[in-house]
Amino acid sequence: SFPSLTVMIIQLAISVSHSVTTGGTYIMIIRLCLTLSVAILGCEGANILVFTPTGSHSHQNTFRPIFRELFRRGHNITYVTSLPDSNAPYHQIVVRDAFMEMLDAVDLFEFGKAGFIEDLMVYLETVDMTGLTLTDPKVQDLITSTDTHFDLVVLESSIFQEVYAAFGHRFQAPTVELLGMCPSFWFLHVTGNPYSFSHTTSYTSFSTNRMDFVGRLKNTFFGLTNIIFTKYFMMPKHEAMARKYFRYPGWEKRPPLEKLMANISLVLQNTNAASHYPHPYNPNVIEISGTQLQEPSKLPQDLQTFLDDAKEGVVYFSLGSVVKGSLMPENVKNVFLSVFGKLPYKVLWKFETDALQNVPKNVKISKWLPQKDLLGHPNIKLFITHGGLASMIEAIYHAVPMVTIPVFFDQVKNALHVNAGGYGVHIDFKNITEESISWAIRTAAQPSYKENAKRQSMILRDNPIKPVDRAVYWIEYVIRYKGAPHLRTPVATMPWYQYHLIDVASVVLLTVVFALYTVYFILRKILLLLLGISNITLNKQKKLN
Known part of the structure; x- marks a missing residue:
C-alpha cells in the first residue's frame, strides 16, 4: 500500500545515504534487497484515526508508543489530541480539551471531600465539557468531510466521553477502545x-477484591449507581450531543451509542497482574500495562548530582500532572515541609510554582521532573504519590515503595491495592498531619516493603511479549479480520432477562408450580374418591345394623 511503501522508501533513502557516506557499497546493496523484499511482502498499511483529545499527560504518554509503532510499521496515523507530541512522525490535529479545562478550574482537593450527590452532579457537567470539544472547527471538519476514509478508529471514550463512539459509525470502521485505567462497571x-459486585472492583470501589459484608454492600450500591446513573442520566445527554454534532450522510440511521459501544472490536486497557486484581475478561480485551516503560535515560546533570550524593536515599514527591501540589492548603504544605526537614533523606518535590517558602536545605523543588528516569535511580528510597495509575505502574516497574495520598477518582482503589500488596502504605488526604506523614514514610522505608516492591516489579516485567508489541499485534489483527467479530460474545446485545436467564427461570418455575399443582389436584381427587367410597361403605353397614 502507499503508506507502507512510503515508509520503506524513507528507510531506503536513509540506508543509501549512510552507505554513500561510509563507502559501504555492499552494505547498501544488502539493505536495498532487504528493504524491497519487506516492501513487497509486508502487510498492507491502514488509514487509522486516533481520537484521544483528553489532555491527561499520563493517558497520552501511555498510548503514544503504540501510535509510533503503528506508524513505523507502515500505517497512516491521524492523531487528534489536545497535547501535541513534539516527536510525533505522524499527522496531528490539535484541538481544545474542555474536559481538562474544567478540571484545571476545579480545586481537586476540595472535590475529593465532596459528597456522593455532589460527585454525580460534577460527572454530569463533565459530559457537557466533552461536548464542547466537538464544537472545535477542526473536529467538525473531520466529521463533515466527504473525502476522508479510515480503516480503523481508535478512541478513548469510555468515561464521560461515550459520545465519541459515534466516530466508528461515521467512518464505518471497526473501533478500538483505549482504557487508561480499569473499566467502570x-x-x-x-x-x-462478566462482573460481580462480590469481588469485581472499579474506580467506584472503596475496597480490595476480598470484601466483607459491608464491603460487598457498598460495592453493590456504588456499582449499581454507576450503571444506572450512566445509562439513564448521562447517556441521554451523550445521545443529544451526538444528534447535534455528528451530522453526516446517513447519521439519521446511526444506532444508539450504547449499541455502538457494545460492538467495540477491541479494548486495550492499562491493567496487569501487578497493579490490578485478576478478572475474567472477554477475548477482545487485552491488558497492555507498561507500554510507556523503559530503562531509565540519563538525567540532567543537576538531578544526577543531587541523587548520586544522597547516600541515605531520596524521597520523591509528586502528585502528577492533573492534581497540583501548589494548590494544597497552606497548612498541608507546611506539614510536608516540617516533616521533610527532619528526614535523614534528601527530598525531590515536584511543585508547580516558585512561591513555596521556608524550604529545608535537604529539599529540592522543581516545576517539572523526569519521573520515569528518576524512579529508576538506585538512590530513590520511596515515592510519595497521589496514586494515579501511570505513576503507580512506573513505581512498580522500578521497584520503588510508595506512600499514596489519593485525591479523587480511581486513586483510592489504586492506593488500596498498594496497601494490600505490602509494597506501600496509604493515608487519607483529610487526615494529613506531621504524625501521619512521618509514620507513612518510616513504614514504607522498611526493608519488607522494598522486597514486596521487587516482587511486584518482577510480575510486571515477566511478559513473553512487550506491551507495545502486544497492542500493535491485536490492532493489526482487528484490521486483518475486518473488526474481528468472532472475538465478541453475544452478551452485550442480549436483553438483561436473557443474560440472567430470567425467562428460563420463569418457565422452569411455572413448570414446577404447574407440576406440583397437577400432583396436588390428582392426589386430592384420589383422596376425595377414597373418602367417598369409604363413606358409602360405612353408610351401608349402618343400614344393615
Whole structure:
C-alpha cells in the first residue's frame, strides 16, 4: 500500500545515504534487497484515526508508543489530541480539551471531600465539557468531510466521553477502545464483560477484591449507581450531543451509542497482574500495562548530582500532572515541609510554582521532573504519590515503595491495592498531619516493603511479549479480520432477562408450580374418591345394623 511503501522508501533513502557516506557499497546493496523484499511482502498499511483529545499527560504518554509503532510499521496515523507530541512522525490535529479545562478550574482537593450527590452532579457537567470539544472547527471538519476514509478508529471514550463512539459509525470502521485505567462497571456492563459486585472492583470501589459484608454492600450500591446513573442520566445527554454534532450522510440511521459501544472490536486497557486484581475478561480485551516503560535515560546533570550524593536515599514527591501540589492548603504544605526537614533523606518535590517558602536545605523543588528516569535511580528510597495509575505502574516497574495520598477518582482503589500488596502504605488526604506523614514514610522505608516492591516489579516485567508489541499485534489483527467479530460474545446485545436467564427461570418455575399443582389436584381427587367410597361403605353397614 502507499503508506507502507512510503515508509520503506524513507528507510531506503536513509540506508543509501549512510552507505554513500561510509563507502559501504555492499552494505547498501544488502539493505536495498532487504528493504524491497519487506516492501513487497509486508502487510498492507491502514488509514487509522486516533481520537484521544483528553489532555491527561499520563493517558497520552501511555498510548503514544503504540501510535509510533503503528506508524513505523507502515500505517497512516491521524492523531487528534489536545497535547501535541513534539516527536510525533505522524499527522496531528490539535484541538481544545474542555474536559481538562474544567478540571484545571476545579480545586481537586476540595472535590475529593465532596459528597456522593455532589460527585454525580460534577460527572454530569463533565459530559457537557466533552461536548464542547466537538464544537472545535477542526473536529467538525473531520466529521463533515466527504473525502476522508479510515480503516480503523481508535478512541478513548469510555468515561464521560461515550459520545465519541459515534466516530466508528461515521467512518464505518471497526473501533478500538483505549482504557487508561480499569473499566467502570458501566463499561463492563455495556460491552458484555462478566462482573460481580462480590469481588469485581472499579474506580467506584472503596475496597480490595476480598470484601466483607459491608464491603460487598457498598460495592453493590456504588456499582449499581454507576450503571444506572450512566445509562439513564448521562447517556441521554451523550445521545443529544451526538444528534447535534455528528451530522453526516446517513447519521439519521446511526444506532444508539450504547449499541455502538457494545460492538467495540477491541479494548486495550492499562491493567496487569501487578497493579490490578485478576478478572475474567472477554477475548477482545487485552491488558497492555507498561507500554510507556523503559530503562531509565540519563538525567540532567543537576538531578544526577543531587541523587548520586544522597547516600541515605531520596524521597520523591509528586502528585502528577492533573492534581497540583501548589494548590494544597497552606497548612498541608507546611506539614510536608516540617516533616521533610527532619528526614535523614534528601527530598525531590515536584511543585508547580516558585512561591513555596521556608524550604529545608535537604529539599529540592522543581516545576517539572523526569519521573520515569528518576524512579529508576538506585538512590530513590520511596515515592510519595497521589496514586494515579501511570505513576503507580512506573513505581512498580522500578521497584520503588510508595506512600499514596489519593485525591479523587480511581486513586483510592489504586492506593488500596498498594496497601494490600505490602509494597506501600496509604493515608487519607483529610487526615494529613506531621504524625501521619512521618509514620507513612518510616513504614514504607522498611526493608519488607522494598522486597514486596521487587516482587511486584518482577510480575510486571515477566511478559513473553512487550506491551507495545502486544497492542500493535491485536490492532493489526482487528484490521486483518475486518473488526474481528468472532472475538465478541453475544452478551452485550442480549436483553438483561436473557443474560440472567430470567425467562428460563420463569418457565422452569411455572413448570414446577404447574407440576406440583397437577400432583396436588390428582392426589386430592384420589383422596376425595377414597373418602367417598369409604363413606358409602360405612353408610351401608349402618343400614344393615
